[in-house]
Amino acid sequence: MKQRPRIYYSESQKALMWDRWRKGETIHQIAKLFDRGHSSIQRILAEAGGIEPPQRHRALKALTLAEREEISRCLVARLSIRSIAARLGRAPSTISRELQRNGGMQDYRASQAEALAWDRARRPKVCKLVGNQTLARVVAAKLKLQWSPEQISGWLKHVYAVNKDHLVSHETIYRSLYIQARGALKRELLEHLRRSRVMRRSRHHTLKTEDRTNIRDAVSISERPATAEDRAIPGHWEGDLLFGNATSQIATLVERQSRFVMLVKVASKDSEAVVNALIRHASKLPRELYKSLTWDRGSEMADHNRFTVATDIKVYFCDPQHPWQRGSNENTNGLLRQYFPKGTDLSVYSQARLDVVARRLNERPRKTLNFDTPAERFHQTVASTG
Numbered sequence: 001m002k003q004r005p006r007i008y009y010s011e012s013q014k015a016l017m018w019d020r021w022r023k024g025e026t027i028h029q030i031a032k033l034f035d036r037g038h039s040s041i042q043r044i045l046a047e048a049g050g051i052e053p054p055q056r057h058r059a060l061k062a063l064t065l066a067e068r069e070e071i072s073r074c075l076v077a078r079l080s081i082r083s084i085a086a087r088l089g090r091a092p093s094t095i096s097r098e099l100q101r102n103g104g105m106q107d108y109r110a111s112q113a114e115a116l117a118w119d120r121a122r123r124p125k126v127c128k129l130v131g132n133q134t135l136a137r138v139v140a141a142k143l144k145l146q147w148s149p150e151q152i153s154g155w156l157k158h159v160y161a162v163n164k165d166h167l168v169s170h171e172t173i174y175r176s177l178y179i180q181a182r183g184a185l186k187r188e189l190l191e192h193l194r195r196s197r198v199m200r201r202s203r204h205h206t207l208k209t210e211d212r213t214n215i216r217d218a219v220s221i222s223e224r225p226a227t228a229e230d231r232a233i234p235g236h237w238e239g240d241l242l243f244g245n246a247t248s249q250i251a252t253l254v255e256r257q258s259r260f261v262m263l264v265k266v267a268s269k270d271s272e273a274v275v276n277a278l279i280r281h282a283s284k285l286p287r288e289l290y291k292s293l294t295w296d297r298g299s300e301m302a303d304h305n306r307f308t309v310a311t312d313i314k315v316y317f318c319d320p321q322h323p324w325q326r327g328s329n330e331n332t333n334g335l336l337r338q339y340f341p342k343g344t345d346l347s348v349y350s351q352a353r354l355d356v357v358a359r360r361l362n363e364r365p366r367k368t369l370n371f372d373t374p375a376e377r378f379h380q381t382v383a384s385t386g
Contacts, residue, residue: 007036014044018052021045049178062117063090063098068110071095075105128168129176129185135166139173140185143192146338149173151364154371192338215302218317221294221325228292231257234381235291238329239278241269241300242336244346250354251277252336254328255289258377259369261332261361263354271303282311288385292316294326335361 020030031038067088074084085092099105102113129136142152149170160166176185228236234257241249251264251274264281267273282290294316295301304315318325339357340346362375369377
């Protein structure tokens with residue numbers, strides 16, 4: 001088969017790629033726009049780690065192409081440097097340096113001088129983590145504990161509030177990981193991120209689909225008490241199943257106010273096994289801390305009435321194809337993928353091991369809690385209930 005010639009994308013085409021990538025489209029979808037294979041698109045995006053390079057801007061006082069062309073015409077007319085400077089409203093020293101850098105009065109060419117000036121202007125700022133190795137080691141250590149860049153950045157603001165040399169934004173950490181040319185953090189640390197991919201994806205990108213069944217006697221989330229909706233009081237939980245391989249799963253529960261996580265070992269995904277496990281788990285918490293449970297439309301909660309009768313805990317269901325209505329749980333399931341990647345056999349994990357993982361999550365600082373940990377907030381709630 002005849003090989004297609006390699007294509008060289010223009011700046012406007014690259015800008016279109018980045019725009020579609022930022023909106024959450026996949027590499028394959030972007031490739032269809034150009035009638036090319038996905039590998040040619042991936043090459044361009046991967047060079048920048050999936051992070052759109054900042055647009056370059058000319059300095060306000062820099063000579064323009066029009067001014068350089070005027071310099072070239074003046075040289076042909078054999079005008080002096082001072083005369084050229086007066087015409088352009090520039091200092092004679094500016095014109096003198098321009099000529100010295102670009103071949104002198106005899107060999108000056110406007111277009112060539114413009115291209116060289118644009119190339120010389122590439123002066124990337126040294127990454128803060130390159131210049132501060134102590135800070136880089138602190139960041140690397142926290143990444144190895146599965147802390148997210150945002151959690152690390154927030155924690156540093158708390159601990160080193162008066163020392164700006166030890167502050168770094170989460171965006172700088174991400175860029176240092178995905179753009180290896182910076183040389184600040186090793187690529188191996190990517191495996192400690194929530195999703196260990198080689199390129200950063202847009203926050204709008206999603207692979208989630210909803211294939212749910214109708215639940216009999218389901219009570220809609222719209223009937224959930226207002227105190228649960230605004231997280232005003234503790235005791236309202238969100239839940240879901242997190243799947244490993246095709247035959248293993250665990251139940252994940254998140255308390256809405258404190259974001260405290262509990263994991264429950266489940267024998268199978270059928271409704272009887274899931275509800276039995278949730279009933280046993282509910283007995284571990286005082287009634288004041290378990291008032292309601294919000295689930296999605298999965299068939300594993302088809303027997304929700306039996307759960308409510310056994311525990312006196314009301315179950316509410318999200319609207320079809322609205323997983324964001326249990327956003328705390330969705331976010332937690334993403335965090336858990338660091339410990340339980342897709343395809344993992346979850347049946348080999350004991351309840352004790354699941355408790356250890358939950359404890360790790362609960363001891364991470366959270367931005368939404370002003371960088372307190374879920375454990376701290378939940379234990380405060382337990383103490384206040386007596």
